[in-house]
Amino acid sequence: MATIAILHANHKHPAYTGASLRAGALGGTESSAIYLAEALARRGHRVFALNRLKTSSVESGVTWLPLDSRSDLPPVDVAIALNSDRLYWGFKARHKLTWLHTPPTLRKFLKRRNALALLWHRPMAVLLGGYHASTLDRRVPYRRRVEIAHGVAxxxxxxxxxxxxxxxxxxxxxxxxxxxxxxxxxxxxxxxxxxxxxxxxxxxxxxxxxxxxxxxxxxxxxxxxxxxxxxxxxxxxxxxxxxxxxxxxxxxxxxxxxxxxxxxxxxxxxxxxxxxxxxxxxxxxxxxxxxxxxxxxxxxxxxxxxxxxxxxxxxxxxSGLARWDDRAAEWERLFSALDACDAPALEPFLVAAR
The missing domain is CATH 3.40.50.2000 (Glycogen Phosphorylase B;)
Structure with a gap:
């Protein structure tokens, strides 16, 4: 069992929990974060999910917390930050994976605070497919670039x-x-x-x-x-x-x-x-x-x-589409490869290997 933190700054968007998904409409980024968090929790992991919430709750095995409380997290095995490398400050994580959902422009990474966070934390970039990978400039210094597609509920x-x-x-x-x-x-x-x-x-x-x-x-x-x-x-x-x-x-x-x-x-x-x-x-x-x-x-x-x-x-x-539980199993294999420093197990995920 791993301890996993999923972090999302979701500027200009409402705070959300798993209940938000069942009660109303949500965008693809928010719904994906919920689906993955709940799928990992079902598979026995300890999952914290943080965004612009004001209060905490526990739903479907996921602990939902305000983003500002990340300094109170225990040391985590895996931190998954959505679209931002600046979310890793303030707590300890053995592995840091930036789950990108938007086309990552070089101009964004050249901003001073973004560049500092990326160079300091050196996370891995998780991309959603071939087109998405093609939009990430090779000069952006992520530790590695891997692909895991979204699941479908x-x-x-x-x-x-x-x-x-x-x-x-x-x-x-x-x-x-x-x-x-x-x-x-x-x-x-x-x-x-x-x-x-x-x-x-x-x-x-x-x-x-x-x-x-x-x-x-x-x-x-x-x-x-x-x-x-x-x-x-x-x-x-x-x-x-x-x-x-x-x-x-x-x-x-x-x-x-x-x-x-x-x-x-x-x-x-x-x-x-x-x-x-x-x-x-x-x-x-x-x-x-x-x-x-x-x-x-x-x-x-x-x-x-x-x-x-x-x-x-x-x-x-x-269609070749996978359910979110299947995608969560892919994330688990990625975690295991990182834990074991197993290059052959990591190779199928790497963008350069596709």
Whole structure:
């Protein structure tokens, strides 16, 4: 059993615990921190999770604490800091792993306090995939760079392919700035081809006005749903026919796309950022090279029942997605390799080895 601390400064975002995940909408970074913390706790580890909380609590085996109380932590075996190397100050950890979720720009690391923390603590960088790894400048002096993808929560996995086609319901599940205006611009053409189609937009509650502005004159069939709890989102995805998600250069994994695929929902995407890693073209969705092909693929998936049933089967049977318990086991293997200074055991994780 290891003692693990997961730390997140989450500036400009609300504090959260595991209860937040079940009660309302959360972003991918926050939900990933919760899922990993709880999965590690289920596997018998002692897990502390710290963010901008005001009070402490214990939920699902995880001890949730205010970030400012990290100096009160016992010595930990592994510290996992989200997106910031400055969170390691003030307590002792045998291994330090910076779990990056955003594209890490060189300019950010050159800031004086960031550079000092990185050079002093020399943590390992944990990246989410090939695209994400490509965004980290080789000059940034992390001790090592490894890849571990996100998991998907059990509630999103459909038990079997659908027996009959779903209704013509498209979904967009992301921040409005990540391509909603592109989808809205194409929606009239998609709906002209599939007159009964609907587009349901799920986004943070704080972004409702932005979503409405980006939707603009998209015409009928569009519903702005805002943010919903994970269980409700899982239920919505079980009735969705396609996810329309162009992608964004800031998208380093796109948990929403992975959750859709696990739910049997094919993707239509431009493959920008990590979205090219979330779909197998022609099997679990389509990579569109232009607005015209995006419109065509979206219309075909919404209208062609035989095509949709084939894509749905492939999403459920061969997506290659892992549950969070499986990802927690990967993290455990990484911890063990670090403890043993076992270079062969560490090699499969290394970015340079991929």
């Amino acid at each position: 059990q509630i999103f996995f459909a038990p079997e392919p659908d027996a009959t086609p779903r209704a013509a319901k498209a979904v967009f599940c992301s921040r409005p700035s990540r391509g909603l205006d592109f989808v809205a611009r194409l929606w009239p053409g998609i709906r002209a081809a599939v007159p009964d189609a609907e587009l349901h937009v799920f986004c943070p509650q704080s972004s409702l006005d932005e979503a409405a502005a980006r939707i603009g004159g998209a015409g009928p069939g569009v519903q702005i749903r805002g943010g919903v709890a994970r269980a409700e989102l899982a239920a919505e995805l079980r009735t969705a026919r396609v996810m329309l998600i162009p992608g964004d250069l800031d998208e380093t994994f796109c948990l929403a796309a992975a959750e859709a695929t696990a739910s049997g929902v094919p993707l239509v995407t431009c493959g920008i950022g990590a979205l090219k890693e979330r779909v197998r073209h022609g099997e679990t969705g389509f990579l569109a090279s232009s607005a015209e092909t995006f419109t065509r693929h979206a219309s075909e998936v919404l209208a062609d029942d035989a095509l949709w049933l084939r894509l749905n089967r492939a999403c459920i049977a061969g």
